[in-house]
Amino acid sequence: MTDSPSTSPEESAPQSMADRGDTRSRRPDSDAFRAFMASGWGERVTAPVERSGAAEHLPARAVAAGEPFTGQRLVVPAGTFKVRNNDCDYRFRAHSAFAHLTGLGGEREPDAVLVLEPREAGGHEAVLYFKPRASRTSKEFYADSRYGEFWVGARPSLEEVSAQTGLRCAHIDTLRDALAKDAGQVDLRIVRGVDSNVESMVEEVRSQAGLPVGEDARHEDERFEERLSEIRLRKDPFERAELRRAVEATKLGFDDILKALPRAVGHRRGERVIEGAFGAVAREEGNGLGYDTIAASGNHANTLHWIDNDGPVNEGDLVLVDAGVEVDSLYTADITRTLPVNGTFSEVQARVYQAVLDACEAALARANEPGCRFQDVHDAAMRVIAARLREWSLLPVTVEESLSPAGQQHRRWMPHGTCHHLGLDVHDCAKARREMYQEALLEPGMAFTIEPGLYFRADDELIPAEYRGIGVRIEDDVIVNEDGSVTRISEDIPRTIAEVEAWIAAAQGC
Ligand code: GLY
Ligand code: MN
Ligand code: MN
Helix, strand or coil: CCCCCCCCCHHHCCCCHHHHHHCCCCCCCCHHHHHHHCCCCCCCCCCCCCCCCCHHHHHHHHHHHHCCCCCCEEEEECCCCCEEECCEECCCCCCHHHHHHHCCCCCCCCCCEEEEEECCCCCEEEEEEECCCCCCCCHHHHHCCCCCHHHHCCCCCHHHHHHHHCCEEEEHHHHHHHHHCCECCECEEECCCCCHHHHHHHHHHHHHHCCCCCHHHHHHHHHHHHHHHHCCCCCCHHHHHHHHHHHHHHHHHHHHHHHHHHHHHCCCCHHHHHHHHHHHHHHHHCCEECCCCEEEEHHHHHCCCCCCCCCCCCCCCEEEEEECEECCCCCECCEEEEEECCCCCCHHHHHHHHHHHHHHHHHHHHHCCCCCEHHHHHHHHHHHHHHHHHHCCCCCCCHHHHHCCCCCHHHHCCCCCCCCECCCCCCCCCCCCHHHCCCCECCCCCEEEECCEEEECCCCCCCCHHHCCEEEECEEEEEECCCCCEEECCCCCCCCHHHHHHHHHHHCCC
16 A cells, blocks of 8 residues: 655655655644544453463572572563564564563563562562553554554553562563662673663663673673573473473374375475464464474485475375474474375385384383483484494494494484473573583473484485485473473374374374
8 A cells, every 4th residue: 555645845855764664654643633542442341361370480480590699680581573674573472581480471572571689688579571551542552563552452561460470560661770779789680682772771780880791791691591591491380281282282283284295295385285284283272383393205304404395295205294382381392203195104114214213212211210311311212223224234333333422423314412401492491501401310390302313315325225315203292200200291192103104094084
């Protein structure tokens, strides 16, 4: 739609680049219009506020986050919009540390900031600063396309978010003063790289108070970020339940992929048909995708992060689908299934698939043994992979030589890790120290993936032709129980050869 050109004297002056965003429309701005827009609205109808399931866990999370930082003010921004182009933003998704400490998901908290305020008696109080909905007499109400009620719906009030989360809430406009309170006596820590405005505010306060700034404060800020990662290594009961919900929704997505397989085969970009089928379920059942879906048919499965998904899906191919629904609380599943497009594994496909499945079973069995370290789970899977490659005469050295640090030849065909923590981020707890992650003993509440694979590229001249172009990964999500046993929370998503074939047959009404 194009408006007719304006002819008023002011508007005929050269228009600054900053104003060009408004070129396509003319906004009424008379006093009469503003008064008219502020009048005549019926009583506001708002749904009753529900207490978030995370709320009862937030005090413990705040204590854990603040424990090494007594007396310091700890700043956790949600992040802001990221411009996609011109005045169109990407859909907002809060930083996971913010989501963890507030229990908030969704799209209503851009520019919000959680502050863990030091208490005199020790510990911290969590205070949430955000931009609440403006009154209907404000210009924001009808004219602000990023925050205004006319444009993005009614944002919540301070009272509503307080009722939802149990947190003390304050207007974002009071943040600067709150950060500067007792300047000089209270040091500040911030999660860097999330919101440059808030970061500048913190730097300004530090600078005025004579506190370390910039690079001099980096190490301590990074210690705070590390802490926020490490307190998520063990999931509380709410988080475990959300991960199970994410896996349940992901199963629905895979069910729909199976139904869409015949259409995928008939489409020149069948991989997109699979991606679309899963994406629809992810939006219907959750917030969306936890990460970009990998729908990789045939040799594309050997490109580990194949997200172009623009290839055909051919009869006789295996199609590797790595996908996860992120539920509204932002916890995500991370599941891979490798499916025979025509419903039946060929002999060589089954051989490769069974090897990967055996590696999954060995990894799960190791995880269930007492005294298992995170990295032991990978080692157990790799022993099976190396053994099968040797049996098939693909490995040019012995299994032991390959498993030794100086060898590792088997990794040519399985180049990624077998496990990663899972939670709000698909690769959760990424800033944790190695000794808390790879080298740590498995502990109750930990949630992680088990995802071995075998990848035989079409151009690999070291393997017989029958293997070339076959890529298989099987990925499950597990949680460590209070008694140390490990539950595969994705056990309802079929994965043995017989189960997968039966699953496809049932989905397609065979
Ligand atoms: N989907 C990414 C991964 O499996 O780690
Ligand atoms: Mn994974
Ligand atoms: Mn995955």
